[in-house]
Amino acid sequence: MIDLHSHILAFLDDGAEDIVTSIAMARIAVADGITHMACTPHIVPGKYENSTATILPAMHSLQVMLDAQSIPLRLTSGADVHIAPDLLDRLQAGDIPTLNHTRYFLLEPPHEILPPRLEEFAARLLEAGFVPIITHPERLSWAGRHFDVIQRLADLGCPLQLTADSLTGVFGPVARQLSERILREGRASFFASDAHGASWRKPVLSGAFALVAEQFGRQDAEQMFHHRPAAILSNAEPAEILPTLRTVSRGRARKSFAQRLVARVLGNE
Template sequence: MFDLHCHMLPGIDDGSVDLEMSLEMARLSVADGVHTLACTPHIYPGLYENTAAGIRAGVDALQAELDSRDIPLRLLVGADVHLEPGLTESIRNGRVPTIGGTRYLLLEPPHHVAPPRFEESVFELMAGGYIPVITHPERLSWIEDHYAIFKRLVDRGVWMQLTAASVAGKFGRRPLYWSERMLDEGCVHILATDAHHPRRRPPILSEGRDAAARRVGEAEAHHMVVTRPQGIVEDIAPEALPPLPWISAPPKSSGGFWKRLIGAQ
């Protein structure tokens, strides 16, 4: 599997605090069946002033430590990018990294407030040739009143990443509800761990994959942790990757409508 959202680099944000913890997380990832992992520290102006160059140096150093210990995990550069003015330009000039240098980037919306002009900002990135992958929509408090925004974004080609632990019910009732609803409505492109810690926020992807499979079937769950993330890493155009299915059966009330329609013919 591919885990394209993980705070595994030591001492660079609120994820792993030191090399020992990073190694512990890496071993957990491998044991869970992950072979490729994007290190995606926060880039959050005023709080986590990370840059592509600094993240690249961190990835090279951690990869060397993994290799010297024969831990079979391939690391990629990435970032969990907060929306900021001029983001498209910052990506273009190389200050903000995409996932592994591809057209896809992780975009982290604020947790508690719907940002003004959110859709416009996302579309601006797309107009620049990038494909934003919105991180953990199911955990945002403002999804409750703004779900239509996420549906519109999906319709326009924006990608959605659910947290594996949310799908497995580890973040509680509301994130589970939104995870299941988005899965049922075919609004989920990939799962990732967004791990921050080996025990409190562990890099376990398989539980989310299994929970998703019970909801949407094995094939689609496989797309969420293998086919589509591999497509991201290989920078394949979204049109060439498995399309989102509409998983759920039509709502019950429409059954009567169709029956009436068919009966009227």
């Protein structure tokens, strides 16, 4: 599996608190079946002033340590970018690292409020040749009230990245239900861990992979946990990244995992 959203780099944000934690996170990821991981520290003006100049050296340094300890995890560049007026300028200048130097980058909208003209902002980025991946829309507190915005962003051409722990229930029932809705509607491009540590919010994807395979089939799971992330890292055309609505036509996909589990226990499936 490929994990395109992690906070494994130490000292740069609210993720790994030290190098020991970074290495422990890498070991957990490998044990879970993750082979590649994007290092995506927050870039938040006035809070986490990260850039290519801080992220790339930290990534290369950690890779050297992992290689020295024979930990088979390949790191690649990226950032978890918050909305800012100069975002496009910084992307064009190379000051903000995209995922493996491609057109794709992680865009994290504000959690508490829906920013005005978010769709227009995304459209400008797309027109400039950058593809904003909307991170964990199921965890945005306004997403349930403004779900039409999430739908339109996906339809506009912005891939949606769900958090693996949302589907497994770690972030509560609302995040799980929104994850299932996005999956049922066929708008989820891929999953990532958004890992922040070795004892909480760990870099694990296998539980969510199993649920997606159970609900939608192994082929869809492989698309969301390997093929599409790999396509992003190779800078493939957006048509290879964006999902189709074909999964919503499957009768099996209309039931949540919990509903199917209950049906199985009752002998109805």
